[in-house]
Amino acid sequence: MTASTAGAQRLREFKMPDVGEGLTEAEILKWYVQPGDTVTDGQVICEVETAKAAVELPSPFDGVVHALHFDEGVTVDVGTAIISVDTDPGAGPAEPAAAADAPAAPAEEEPEPKGRQAVLVGYGAAPSATKRRARKAQPGVPAQPEPVHAGLQAELNGRAVVAPVAPAPVAPAPAVPAGRPLAKPPVRKLAKDLGIDLATIAPTGPDGIITREDVHAAAAPAPSVAPSPEPEAAAPAEAGVVDTGARERRVPVKGVRKATAQAMVNSAFTAPHVTEFITVDVTRTMKLVQELKQDPDMAGLRVNPLLLVAKAFLVAIKRHPEVNAAWDEANQEIVYKDYVNLGIAAATPRGLIVPNIKDAGVKTLPRLAEELGELVATAREGKTSPAAMSGGTVTITNVGVFGVDTGTPILNPGESAILAFGAVKLQPWVHKGKVKARQVTTLALSFDHRLIDGELGSKLLADIAAILEHPKRLITWG
Structure with a gap:
């Protein structure tokens, strides 16, 4: 066995895994190691962003980092090697089998590493068949006599x-x-x-x-220079033409924003949307929010109106379980679900994501508040896992936090309904026969008309409103 062959066997390549569900690429956000650093099995080596979330990747090898194959900010196909690790650094310098100036060829029938596989969805799948496009030749660039940078x-x-054919003359300034x-x-x-x-x-x-x-x-503005008189014959700029390039x-479009855009287009033009609206007096619900903040059972938990809207939504679904369904186009079937995974639309620096609370319909109010708080905090930190964003059945979007009365929300793909919770405002309202100042909000419910007809959608929305108007129904109906 030659020295180069032995060195090639020591160099183990870690390939970009499928860190989601069928994702094809990910962007390298940050490297936590550099060539020459010692790494251990399970140590986080980099952070990547997929179309769903930012994920930290652990090393499956023990050894010394030999090379990073991509810079930060580069999008890499799943199955492409991103880092090489020398698993036997004590045996001397490791050199790849191929020449240094030739493209690296993939190892043939390389055995799986002895180290632990990264705990990621889909890791170990066959590498993507996608190959990087070869660069075109530059006929005007001379060959470098010194080693390549x-x-x-x-x-x-x-x-x-x-x-x-002939060496280019040395230019006095960079061109x-x-x-x-x-x-x-x-x-x-x-x-x-x-x-x-x-x-x-x-x-x-x-x-x-x-x-x-x-x-x-x-990009810096050019230094100011004393204007010189222009020739009288200079032609004026065409009237009405404005150069907008500098403005x-x-x-x-990539990552979460790209995935969201594609999902919304698919949803809008696949599921027939219907949106219904209702305006409701939530004065009693707002009072209950203040009372729950003083309840010992809710100590340390974030209690807000969204929590009670979520609970009202879950109770209404319990009364009308047929709304909790999905349309299976391939098999031409309606799939009714005996569990509710409640999605919460969250705006993050990376774009809109919709993580969900698993089995939300069977959780107590304190447990629901705890998981809702964790979900929002994790989303804002950009650490939501792909698993947390899959399997949702219905969703709530809280547009009221932006001062918006309501909207016509688009269904999260694969879900049956989405509820928009608008701003709560003090408004004149007829209460017990008299006009009084009451706290009022508007709810909007969009649903898939293949699954939910107008009657069922109206009953669901009316029940949500009735609970928020008289929150004691959380007990009598729940």
Whole structure:
């Protein structure tokens, strides 16, 4: 066995796993290790963002990090190697079997690592057949006589560099290269966010790399110069034409926002939506919220109107269990569910997500409050797991926290109904025959008309309103 073969066997590659349910890619948000660092089985090595959530990936090997194959900010296909680990560092330096300047070839029939497999959904599935697109050759870029810069290795792998017949003369100042500009992925993202065309930037980095400083310099306003008189013959700009390029920003749609957009389009044009509205006096419910905050059984728990709206929704579903269903298009069946996984729409820095409380219909009010608080806190931290966002049956969206009266919510895909809870406002209301100031809100219920007809949807919404108007029904009906 040659030394290079032995080194290749020591280098174990950790491939991007399917950290969700059938997801095909994930973006590397942050590396927690660097080449040369010692890692142990189960140690978190990086954080990635999928279309559903941010997830920390543990190493399945013990050893020393040999190489990171992708920079932060790069989206990687499931099944692609993202890190190499030398599992026997005491045997001397490990070298890959292939030449350093050639693309790495996948190991043939490599046995599974002895270390523990990462505890992730779908880990161990066959690698994706998707391959990275080969880079096009740049005929105008001369071959470098010195060793290739380490930061360019990933860029140059798989791309032919054609040398000119005669050496190019040394330019007195950096010039903008022909062809595709050289820049690392984070620099490309920065340029895109700032609206800067990389082809217009003169690189100052080693080997003609465009650096972050180059991008910031290009984005900085030009220094003021004393205006010179323009020739009288200069043609004026066309009337009515405005250059909007400097006042627009383009942000790639990816991760949670991309998944949400696709899901909403699919839902809106697949399930026939019907939305009904009801305005209700919730004065008694708001008083009950204040009383529960003083209840010893609710000590340390977050008690708010959303908690009682959730409980009212669950009690109403218990009275009308037919609404808790799903449409199976493939088998042309309606699937009735004897459990309620209550989704809570949560706005996060990464976009809208809808984690759900499992078996919410059988939980006591204190337990429901505890899990609701944990769900919201985890979502805001960006740590919601993919499992927490799957299997929902119905959802609540609290638009009232933004001062909005109500809306026409779109169903979460695969669910039968979604309830919008509007702002609670002090309004004139007829109460016991007299106009009084009462706390009033508007509820909107959207439902899948294939599963729920107008009568059933109306009864469900009316029951929710009746409970919130007279919350003692939580006891008599629950």
